[in-house]
Amino acid sequence: AQSVTQLGSHVSVSEGALVLLRCNYSSSVPPYLFWYVQYPNQGLQLLLKYTSAATLVKGINGFEAEFKKSETSFHLTKPSAHMSDAAEYFCAVSESSGSRLTFGEGTQLTVNP
């Protein structure tokens, strides 16, 4: 069975500060890992994905995530937060070539001026 845990349901940062959203996964086989973002009243959009190539993955809007097998983690970072980054972020896992994606509980990011 596969699962993800997002540490912290709410994260608040100042504009220009580092963003760090935490995700740990559990999977019995090599996983595919994803970060999705949801802006208010919209569906989810893919930020980035890890599919067993490079362990450091770069996504859209300046976000990146690093796959660490020893820590079973896939944390999302951005060096400098922007007001437009305020949204809910979801980590997700699927088994390699699997048809099902399992989402974490989500982390609401607030960016303060």
Next chain:
Amino acid sequence: NAGVTQTPKFRVLKTGQSMTLLCAQDMNHEYMYWYRQDPGMGLRLIHYSVGEGTTAKGEVPDGYNVSRLKKQNFLLGLESAAPSQTSVYFCASRAGRGLSNEKLFFGSGTQLSVL
């Protein structure tokens, strides 16, 4: 290109009423999914389909039925609505299997309230 379209966007039902949510995609995707989103619980998979004429249960299938009679459409039915089914429902699709087909495309959601 419309992508994934969900109808309706909002609905209020009384307990025991039935309804059908429609999801349509114009990207010729093989896989389609129905999720529900509840505060603090993320997205939970209700049912999914890996091709026309096929359906499978997800994490929380009870109280819902689905059909995929046409490749572009995936219907979610509630036969007898309950207050516990008050939620935001999202449909998603993806091209199919393989490394280049992992990305999910989401609709904008249906907000359902059951009184």
